[in-house]
Amino acid sequence: MTRRVQITKGILWFISGLAAAVTIVRFTRGLGTTTALSDTTPWGLWVGFDVMGGVALAAGGFVIGAIAHVFQRERYHHAVRPAILTALLGYAAVAVGLIYDLGLPWNIWHPLIFWNPHSPLFEVAWCVMTYLGILFLEFLPVFLERTRFQALYRTLLRLQLPLIILGISVSTLHQSSLGTLLLIMPFRLHPLWYTPHLPELFFVSAICLGLVMVIFESSVTAWLYEREPHTDMLAGLSRFAAGALAFYLAFRFFDLWHHGKLGLAFENTFEVRLFWFEIAISAVIPLVLFLIPRVRRSHTGVFIAAALGVMGFLLNRIDASGLAQVWATGADYFPEWTEFVVSFGIVSFFALIYLFIQEHFPVEKEIVDEEERWLQRQLFVLPRFDRGSQVWLGDATFASRRVYSALFVVALVVGLALTPWQPLVKASPVQRARGGEMLRVGYPLGTVMFPHGEHITRLGKEACGTCHHLHKPGDVGTPCSECHADLYLDTTIFDHVRHVAVLEGNASCAKCHPEGQPKVRATARKCSSCHEKDMMAANTVATRFESLAAPGLRRAAHGICIECHRREAANPEWKKPDLFRCATCHKTPVPHVQELRLLRAEGGETAPVAAGS
Template identity: 35%
Template sequence: MEHPTPTPPAMTTGRDTVFTPFNVVAGIIIFIGCILTVMRFAKGIGGVTNLDDTNPWGIWIGFDLLCGVALAAGGYVTCAACYIFGLKQFRCAVRPAILTAFLGYGLVVFALQYDVGRPWRLPYPIFLSQGTSSLLFEVALCVFLYLSVLMLEFSPAVFEWLNWKHARYIIGKVSMVLVIFGIILSTLHQSSLGAIFLIVPSKLHPLWYSGYLPVYFFISSMFAGMSMVIFEHSLVDRFLHNKIDAEHHVESNNVALGFAKAAAFLMSGYIMIQVIGIAIDNDWHYLGTRWGLWYLIEIIGFVALPAIMFAIGVRERNIKLIQRTALWAVLGIVLNRLNVSLVAFNWQLPLNQRYFPSWMEIMTTIFIVTIGVVAYKFIVTRMPVLHVHPDFPDDH
């Protein structure tokens, strides 16, 4: 197959000015974020958030941590598809997915610097005092290890960019061990993030609380990852088109079709286990309440319908439809994680004791997401992520 050399980075801006609309908006957001950072560490968590003693976790956990980890699942899902199940056509999707995962987890850890009271003590659970009875300990250990694994998994792109042939050769030797280790770690902490809420049956609404929470989180992380890979490619295709070489371009459609099909199946399986969860706890009567309506909106509106749309998209080979559905499914995952951690949490309390994020919390989250987008753009315009490096043609 032909490998056209991608346009060199210098030509991508097209203009001489750095004041592109993207840069201006990102710059403003990052500037505000820096101010909020100063405020957070000068006034304390209470100075910038709406958190209180009854609602100790807000969107910095519900969105930045839970959604961040779920949407970064594309890394392990794509690696598994390509290297474990032997689906070679997914090879082109591996590096972008690993990059997204690496940035996702990096930002999760970055967001925790804001959320926990004494962030410089974050290594304590791993190195100083291991609270092994806590599921959060398991999450912390897995996220720490997986972030290291992702760094190593992404390092080939960096080594190729720097042209460090020897380092690139060595990391290539251990890549399969990293892949397997990464999948095990992902299985553990994706499910453990759900298992964290096993301890609060009295606070989480019965429609969202279930003994199967770890399974729900693990299964949904798979189609979250797949949807994210599809959605991310649709963005890259639109905004970073000249970074993609012909092979990536052709195969990305196959990746979309393959992942859409798999996601449709996984989502229907997910709905089945949700129904089983309700049946086992005999929560049927809650479905008639307002909470039940909200639950049905999540399960039907943001899982069942996207699953059907994925299936139709695959049958008609309609990539546009699949890409739009991917965004829909991603929103469904965000909704689910927010429901479990915030909306259905403390559901019995009166409205005046419930939590709603402050604008500063929301802005900090936007700031963190923006850092991710900027970092992604910076990396893919320089390193061989969306195209094959001419000197390392067959080294993925």
């Protein structure tokens, strides 16, 4: 075991310890406590990195399988076992990552029993399960090679080619289905990422990522175990990678051009900068590096190009499933540190398993052999009492395990101390409409353009109460969003402390809580009995005022607007039989980029109104 391996393992154990702490909080307190996700941004780092990225990272397994076995390139046989191992562990990591992300993780087995063949996710679930099984069978010979189950070992070796071919077909299916998932959100995914060819694009990029990942991993293990990298093989793989990357770039830009979206790539927005950054590090820079023969034969060169490629394509998955959707909702999302810790923790944990298998089973023969020699040598190392560490930690084989355990426990404790235990849930506050004839109602930037003036003209100056069923005391036409302050959640508008103060302190209790009865909500006086005059409008749809809380704005708006529109659609006077349909009010599913930019530039408009103010 080299010093490098020991230090790396120490770091990996530490991160795993932190992740273990967050895991405890995640599964006892829920997603709201450990993530920055919200109703508007339900997909974040975990879906992007752990699931979408994880599946694509594992693509190396089938790509190398295809190159070595189907196209019969002997030179790449070395790479097959590590690539299959990565794929196996990668998929296991995806399954683990998914459990963190699911709201009801204990239902993860449902696709097995409750079939929904129309859903791309259903297909992904089945493919991932099947492929995990296939990968296990592909890898089993490595476990069996040095045991006495030789008959089984030889049978499995004979089955290898059919298994690999089966694996390739299953991978092709679900790598592209992950792209299919995003096809249902043409208005949410930024046009630079959205294309009807997402499935094909995902497949091609998975091949690219698989190749650069195999190169990356092969050079990292060579560095860790201080052995000669397989320069020939790496150079060959780099050539394949260059081909795949060139194809990917051509595909992506041709697609943009074909759909007339190339112009979008030259605007000056965050998304465009993100797009170019992603394209540069995922494909352009690695492609240029791989094309230079000197780089292909240099260990560092290949490593840098591959590392950039891996980061770039992971970013692509994170963009597609999160960052490139934020523009549509306008909601700011940045992962909490706990999200990073879990993502890196899962990777660390599986990297440790990877190293363990490398050191104990013949994945790459040099590594196990070297490891066994190292263990042998330890037997002959005489105890030395000169160093404190040896007295406390014992000989080298035990010392490292003790250090790792200590690091893990320390990280666990630190993690438990730092992880928040209270929900971080952020409400989705609504935007207050401003100004004149036409009001922009809703959140984030107002998706409904509401002709306020026209409605008043039609209904008459006295009819404000048709919609404004409640005001703040002393006000008229209090904007709905003052009380219906969240799009979906109920927000309370009752301030107990303030009422006690206004109603003269201790004497006030009896005005709301009848003598001799418990002072609770159920027995308290109705709001309307005091507020009928100063808050409630006379002729309104929402005639009750008993509740402390105003329902979410969507329910409030629909409650008033749609009812009347349904009635008026039948009115021949307007000639608008479609008046009650969604698109009458929701004209643009999301505000246009141009509008978003203008609004952001205006500044004040985007400041949300504090709940209950």
